[in-house]
Amino acid sequence: MTVDALLIAGERMFADRGADVPLREIAIAAGQRNNSAVQYHFGDRQGLIAAIVRRRLQSVEASGARLLIGVDRGDTHALVEVLVASLVDAAVEQGSTHYFRFLEVMRTQVKGWPAGDDTTWSMITNTLAELLPGGTRRERISRTSSMATTLFALLADFERAREGDDRFGPTQPQIVEMLVGLLRAPMNPR
Secondary structure, eight states: EEEHHHHHHHHHHHHHHHHOOOHHHHHHHTTTTTTTTTHHHHHHHHHHHHHHHHHHHHHHHHHHHHHHOOOOOTTTTHHHHHHHHHHHHHHHHHHSSSSSHHHHHTTOOOOOOOTTTTHHHHHHHHHHHHHSSSSHHHHHHHHHHHHHHHHHHHHHHHHHHTTOTTTTOOHHHHHHHHHHHHHHHOOOOO
């Protein structure tokens, strides 16, 4: 299907080459002879980026909601485990090969991910911000935002290691421990 081919090509090419890859090259990589196929289906670059995120988001949310059942919402470690596992489970389920690298490279281009305050991701990150000791609310939110940036970079290394591109990539439990360490590191309010 044309749309799926464009999404797969876009995810891979953005992951490998960054945000400035020409849209016509994505269309060609997707097997489209029409250079304006991306504009036709998604409107523009931002529309394609949003569609790539949405393509995976439903599985991430379903996995996160399932994993969150019975989890102590006052346990930072358990909540971080759910975040990491929901992303990994969804990527494995969908056969993703470049999604985490896409998120790593495109994180500043992705607007509103994940969409809505009613998502599992938003609930967990908001809860984590409230659980952090010390600091102002703004500082706690900044810390969880930094956690997300770090999460995407670590998952990109995890993804590379799965493909054999990086034999030193972190394991899923190591990612959880690193993120928990980041969240629990002392905050020095000004």
